[in-house]
Amino acid sequence: MxxxxxxxxxxxxxxxxxxxxxxxxxxxxxxxxxxxRKIFRLARHITQNAEDAEDVLQETFLRxxxxxxxxxxxxxxxxWLVRIAVNxxxxxxxxxxxxxxxxxxxPVDTGEDHVPREIAVWDNPEQRYSQEELRExxxxxxESLPPPFRAVFVLRDIDELSTEETATVLNLSxxxxxxxxxxxxxxxxxKLTRYFKRKVEDVFNLL
Amino acid sequence: MSLISCxxxxxxxxxxxxxxxxxxxxxxxEAHLAACPNCWVICDTTRKTIQxxxxxxxxxxxxxxxxxxxxxxxxxxxxxx
Numbered sequence: 001m002x003x004x005x006x007x008x009x010x011x012x013x014x015x016x017x018x019x020x021x022x023x024x025x026x027x028x029x030x031x032x033x034x035x036x037r038k039i040f041r042l043a044r045h046i047t048q049n050a051e052d053a054e055d056v057l058q059e060t061f062l063r064x065x066x067x068x069x070x071x072x073x074x075x076x077x078x079x080w081l082v083r084i085a086v087n088x089x090x091x092x093x094x095x096x097x098x099x100x101x102x103x104x105x106x107p108v109d110t111g112e113d114h115v116p117r118e119i120a121v122w123d124n125p126e127q128r129y130s131q132e133e134l135r136e137x138x139x140x141x142x143e144s145l146p147p148p149f150r151a152v153f154v155l156r157d158i159d160e161l162s163t164e165e166t167a168t169v170l171n172l173s174x175x176x177x178x179x180x181x182x183x184x185x186x187x188x189x190x191k192l193t194r195y196f197k198r199k200v201e202d203v204f205n206l207l
Numbered sequence: 208m209s210l211i212s213c214x215x216x217x218x219x220x221x222x223x224x225x226x227x228x229x230x231x232x233x234x235x236x237e238a239h240l241a242a243c244p245n246c247w248v249i250c251d252t253t254r255k256t257i258q259x260x261x262x263x264x265x266x267x268x269x270x271x272x273x274x275x276x277x278x279x280x281x282x283x284x285x286x287x288x
Contacts, residue, residue, distance in 0.1 A: 025284045029277075036276060037268045044266040054272050058279045065284055116217075119245050122252055125259060139265035157257050182221050189249070189256040196252075 017077045021068050028068075032061055035078060038159060039085050045154045046089035048143055049096070056092060060085040075168070079161065083169045086151065093147060118190050120197035128196070141191035145184055152177055153184035211239050216246050224254055 019027035036057065043056035063084050064071075071080055125134060142150060155166045156177070167177045211219075216239045222228035223236045240247050 028284055032276070032280065036273060040268040040272060041264060041266055053266075054275070057272065058276055061276065061280060062283060065280070116249050119248050121248055122255055131263065134259070134263050135265045138260060138263055142265065158260055178221060185221070185253050185256060186217070189253045192256055192259070193252055
């Protein structure tokens with residue numbers, strides 16, 4: 001590892017990857033500790049199935065270990081891992097939905113369906129709902145999104161990948177990522193507003 | 208400065224929320240927000256949508272899933288002789 005390569009990776013990721021490539025099991029375990037939750041969450045979001053997400057998690061790290069010698073370090077290790085996980089997740093989706101092919105780069109209807117209908121201020125959702133209820137509401141809303149929107153939303157807004165990284169990982173153009181992210185955000189907002197909007201009687205109480 | 212429409216505002220909503228809009232566009236978007244209560248609500252609740260997903264994970268990984276991952280990896284990941 002050259003000093004410049006280490007400097008480019010202040011969280012020590014590049015150094016860990018280099019050690020793991022040399023066959024240090026502790027280094028690979030550290031990479032697993034770092035990213036397992038994120039990979040599980042991504043797979044769970046795309047496949048919408050807990051069993052499939054677990055399979056994807058295992059296959060992703062097993063494949064990553066196998067193919068580590070071929071990892072060139074041109075991207076972050078994490079985005080390389082995400083690419084494996086996305087491909088594995090799509091295979092699971094295709095297997096479950098034998099009636100139609102699922103591809104994240106299929107053209108999706110991004111037409112005029114995003115015109116907001118629910119326009120209302122929110123109450124504080126964290127005060128109104130328990131953590132368990134919030135999880136349920138958030139899961140239900142995200143499940144209503146088509147898979148291509150879900151993947152873009154999770155990578156951009158939850159994992160905080162850049163637009164360019166998301167485009168590379170999903171084999172999409174940058175404008176396609178932007179369009180899908182906007183549709184995903186607006187659709188989720190619409191769904192969540194049904195749960196979180198301030199009740200009319202509360203508004204009257206304020207008068 | 209010409210006022211932009213609600214449709215134009217929504218098309219630029221990502222740029223506004225992600226703070227990637229150029230200064231001139233940002234001014235136009237802010238002018239629209241100040242004049243349009245509906246777009247203000249949509250903008251505010253979209254920002255809250257993103258925040259709530261960042262804060263509450265609908266699918267936290269169960270402990271036993273992590274344990275089974277380690278068991279599966281242990282068979283493969285051995286120190287090289």
